[in-house]
Amino acid sequence: MKRGLIRLITFAAGLILVVEYFWPGRPGDWLDVSRRNYLDFTAVVGAFGLGVGWYQLVHGHAVKLARLRKGWFHSLGFLLTVVAAIGLGIYTRGMSPEHKPGEFAGPWPQQAWSYMTWGLMNPLVASVFSLLAFYVASAAYRAFRIKNWEAALMMAAAIIVMLGQVPVGNALTYHLPRWGQLPVWKTWIMATINGSAQRALLFGMAVGAIATSLRLWLGLERGAFFERRL
Amino acid sequence: MEASGHATVGVFLVALFWTAAIIVNILRARAGRELFIRRIPGLTAVDEAAGRSTEMGRPIVYGLGLMGIHITTFASLAILQHIIRVTARLRTRMIVSVCEAPVYPIVEEVVRDTYRSVGEPEQFNADDVRYLPGGQFAWALATMGIIAREKAATCFYFGWYEAESLMLAETGFSVGAIQIAGTDQLHQIPFFVAACDYCVFGEEYFAASAYLSREPVMLGSLVGQDWSKILILTLILLGLISAQMVESGVWVHNPVRFLLDSWSWKHFWQILPRH
Amino acid sequence: MQQPWYVRLQRIDRRIVYLFLVAAVAFPMFTQLRFPTFTTPETQAVYDAVERWQPGDGPVLIMADWGAASWGENGPQTQTVVAHCLDRGVPFAIMSTGFEGPIYTSHYADQAAPAFGREYGKDWVNFGFKAGPNYGQIIAAFMPDVVKFVQTDAKGTPLTDHDKLPIMRNVRTLADFYMVYAIGAGTTINDWVGLAKPRYPKVLLSYGGTAVTAPEVYPLMDSKQVVGLLVGMAGAAEYETLNAQRLKKELAALRAQRAPPERLQALEKLIRTAQHATWGMSMQSAAHLLVILFVIVGNLAYLYERRRAALDREARQA
Numbered sequence: 001m002k003r004g005l006i007r008l009i010t011f012a013a014g015l016i017l018v019v020e021y022f023w024p025g026r027p028g029d030w031l032d033v034s035r036r037n038y039l040d041f042t043a044v045v046g047a048f049g050l051g052v053g054w055y056q057l058v059h060g061h062a063v064k065l066a067r068l069r070k071g072w073f074h075s076l077g078f079l080l081t082v083v084a085a086i087g088l089g090i091y092t093r094g095m096s097p098e099h100k101p102g103e104f105a106g107p108w109p110q111q112a113w114s115y116m117t118w119g120l121m122n123p124l125v126a127s128v129f130s131l132l133a134f135y136v137a138s139a140a141y142r143a144f145r146i147k148n149w150e151a152a153l154m155m156a157a158a159i160i161v162m163l164g165q166v167p168v169g170n171a172l173t174y175h176l177p178r179w180g181q182l183p184v185w186k187t188w189i190m191a192t193i194n195g196s197a198q199r200a201l202l203f204g205m206a207v208g209a210i211a212t213s214l215r216l217w218l219g220l221e222r223g224a225f226f227e228r229r230l
Numbered sequence: 231m232e233a234s235g236h237a238t239v240g241v242f243l244v245a246l247f248w249t250a251a252i253i254v255n256i257l258r259a260r261a262g263r264e265l266f267i268r269r270i271p272g273l274t275a276v277d278e279a280a281g282r283s284t285e286m287g288r289p290i291v292y293g294l295g296l297m298g299i300h301i302t303t304f305a306s307l308a309i310l311q312h313i314i315r316v317t318a319r320l321r322t323r324m325i326v327s328v329c330e331a332p333v334y335p336i337v338e339e340v341v342r343d344t345y346r347s348v349g350e351p352e353q354f355n356a357d358d359v360r361y362l363p364g365g366q367f368a369w370a371l372a373t374m375g376i377i378a379r380e381k382a383a384t385c386f387y388f389g390w391y392e393a394e395s396l397m398l399a400e401t402g403f404s405v406g407a408i409q410i411a412g413t414d415q416l417h418q419i420p421f422f423v424a425a426c427d428y429c430v431f432g433e434e435y436f437a438a439s440a441y442l443s444r445e446p447v448m449l450g451s452l453v454g455q456d457w458s459k460i461l462i463l464t465l466i467l468l469g470l471i472s473a474q475m476v477e478s479g480v481w482v483h484n485p486v487r488f489l490l491d492s493w494s495w496k497h498f499w500q501i502l503p504r505h
Numbered sequence: 506m507q508q509p510w511y512v513r514l515q516r517i518d519r520r521i522v523y524l525f526l527v528a529a530v531a532f533p534m535f536t537q538l539r540f541p542t543f544t545t546p547e548t549q550a551v552y553d554a555v556e557r558w559q560p561g562d563g564p565v566l567i568m569a570d571w572g573a574a575s576w577g578e579n580g581p582q583t584q585t586v587v588a589h590c591l592d593r594g595v596p597f598a599i600m601s602t603g604f605e606g607p608i609y610t611s612h613y614a615d616q617a618a619p620a621f622g623r624e625y626g627k628d629w630v631n632f633g634f635k636a637g638p639n640y641g642q643i644i645a646a647f648m649p650d651v652v653k654f655v656q657t658d659a660k661g662t663p664l665t666d667h668d669k670l671p672i673m674r675n676v677r678t679l680a681d682f683y684m685v686y687a688i689g690a691g692t693t694i695n696d697w698v699g700l701a702k703p704r705y706p707k708v709l710l711s712y713g714g715t716a717v718t719a720p721e722v723y724p725l726m727d728s729k730q731v732v733g734l735l736v737g738m739a740g741a742a743e744y745e746t747l748n749a750q751r752l753k754k755e756l757a758a759l760r761a762q763r764a765p766p767e768r769l770q771a772l773e774k775l776i777r778t779a780q781h782a783t784w785g786m787s788m789q790s791a792a793h794l795l796v797i798l799f800v801i802v803g804n805l806a807y808l809y810e811r812r813r814a815a816l817d818r819e820a821r822q823a
Contacts, residue, residue: 022237039642049332053361122573128367129574135400137526138519141799143424145807159797165739167540168790183543195723201432205414208436209301211455220447417718
């Protein structure tokens with residue numbers, strides 16, 4: 001009975017969006033308004049999920065700290081950072097209508113927020129993203145081996161695109177006629193070959209996503225979570 | 231007047247066929263019809279990879295990706311359930327890392343229920359379903375830390391991944407883990423292919439739940455998907471031929487274009503006589 | 506027993522690879538090496554779209570969905586297009602779903618505005634950022650009623666105050682915009698194509714993305730849903746080159762007209778400093794060459810190992 005009720009609610013909720021998309025209506029009519037209200041509602045429900053996740057996190061770390069389990073100082077650092085970040089963010093809201101990147105002036109809460117954001121978080125995030133350059137180099141060196149003719153073809157395409165993407169490729173071939181220039185080859189590979197492959201993959205994925213969505217909407221999804229006793 | 235933004239008549243007809251194809255094949259599967267699916271190496275290796283963890287006595291790390299409540303996450307949950315069913319029997323520890331708060335309670339319920347469904351409720355450890363907030367890189371670094379500290383024997387990355395995909399995969403490689411990845415993010419496929427042992431991408435990712443469970447309803451919808459793809463390919467081919475014929479002046483109108491573009495039934499009946 | 510050289514060459518410690526990469530990227534910094542850029546059709550298309558703007562076409566919406574992580578690529582993409590818009594007098598609105606993008610973009614606008622005599626409120630407006638669980642949801646709410654969704658700019662000025670924000674005088678929905686320029690590290694353009702294009706087909710869409718996400722957008726360009734694309738830092742460098750060519754001509758013209766010295770100085774400074782991507786491309790060139798070299802070295806060693814194994818097999822059989 002409960003499972004049937006959940007399936008009915010799921011079906012009804014999905015039906016609003018499906019009918020709104022297929023019914024030949026006009027912008028601003030009752031279907032359009034229902035869709036917008038519905039989307040606002042899902043945003044609110046999502047916010048409740050935020051509360052549940054944060055409760056688990058804070059509770060877990062607080063218990064670890066209270067019982068001084070192994071690694072308790074990490075939990076202390078985490079909780080202090082959470083309090084500082086959220087507290088300063090709320091306290092400084094509206095203090096200055098504009099922030100400039102790297103500006104550390106203003107009252108002390110705003111300075112603290114600026115140091116935390118522009119001085120700590122942004123450089124850390126940028127550094128982590130920069131690590132990718134190293135990982136790409138080591139992964140490419142380790143993994144790209146010409147084991148068969150397909151790999152050789154891929155390697156040739158990769159080298160053309162890598163050289164064509166940067167000014168060095170242009171410098172090497174700019175004196176050649178247009179059909180011999182690396183950047184022209186690179187654009188052709190990206191637009192024609194890559195574009196076709198991307199399109200094929202996108203079609204397949206869209207079909208798969210629609211089928212999965214249809215199963216969820218019609219209550220046909222299987223698995224322990226969907227078949228459990230309620 | 232701006233466009234209504236609704237489905238066109240053509241989209242409606244395609245969607246109708248699509249839905250019918252999926253439902254018909256689900257009914258065929260339920261009626262006992264044997265449906266064939268080709269082998270997908272990345273998914274076939276899931277059981278082997280999970281077994282490796284048990285042999286080595288090291289845990290499995292399962293990364294759910296960045297997205298919250300989304301079709302990609304639900305597809306990942308289906309795979310997670312299968313892996314838990316395999317590893318619960320082998321009593322292997324599984325650590326699941328979650329990035330988004332709204333999806334965390336769902337993941338916790340899924341893991342708990344799956345352990346319960348295989349008769350191993352005591353194996354569920356709430357501390358091993360970890361919500362690691364802070365955004366993309368904070369989640370990625372935390373997961374990398376878990377993989378490195380716990381010396382995971384197997385890493386599964388199924389979900390929505392962005393730039394952190396290669397970082398996770400390289401960390402898994404550095405600890406000697408066997409890695410299987412699956413995502414619907416096309417631009418991360420090259421990184422997973424280069425760094426992981428097996429990769430499941432594109433449509434295979436959404437087919438994973440059907441492939442692993444072999445459940446008739448799921449298999450039926452998979453075959454229905456293939457029928458839909460055949461329809462789309464046929465339409466593309468017809469469109470290509472008719473566009474070429476229109477270009478060369480053999481035909482004076484393009485029926486496929488007309489069908490797909492007519493944006494409402496009223497418009498459809500109005501312009502039909504002109505075609 | 507030590508492994509043969511061809512096996513060791515395939516298994517170089519990755520820390521050595523990283524050291525080489527650091528050296529390769531640092532080298533152009535000290536040598537000031539520069540190479541001419543080649544303007545690709547996709548970058549030219551974005552440039553031409555801005556050039557084709559006419560008064561009455563509406564503002565450009567710059568969706569700056571990026572942050573410090575992808576500043577290297579998205580930063581110059583934003584900076585160069587902002588400079589172009591300010592130069593041509595194309596009004597633009599800045600918006601994002603993250604807090605960093607509008608701050609950086611607004612900073613670029615403040616830096617470049619003196620060079621062209623532009624002012625906030627008349628030539629550009631900063632909507633700030635709008636948080637939400639889903640990017641598509643934010644766009645879907647934004648498109649039909651911009652004023653109701655955004656309400657005030659980042660400084661708190663109501664969008665209905667047309668004395669302070671004359672740029673918003675004729676802006677109600679997305680249809681009143683000329684183009685959406687979506688910049689980000691993820692494929693946010695897919696949401697714009699899916700949600701905005703069917704409802705507002707006349708609004709142009711362009712994308713400035715990281716080089717990793719750009720390949721996915723080529724099919725959208727082919728189907729004319731997206732007008733142009735800046736591919737990573739290379740795209741930004743190409744745009745900077747196009748900008749620099751035009752700005753140098755303008756500087757010469759302004760000097761001939763004896764324009765105010767502050768304006769000349771601001772324009773000279775802009776030409777000199779807005780070259781981040783061009784500067785970065787020489788380092789990226791070195792990095793690409795190094796990776797290609799390592800891949801070739803690894804493959805040569807691999808092919809030699811295979812050949813050696815085949816010869817050994819033949820010798821044993823003989």
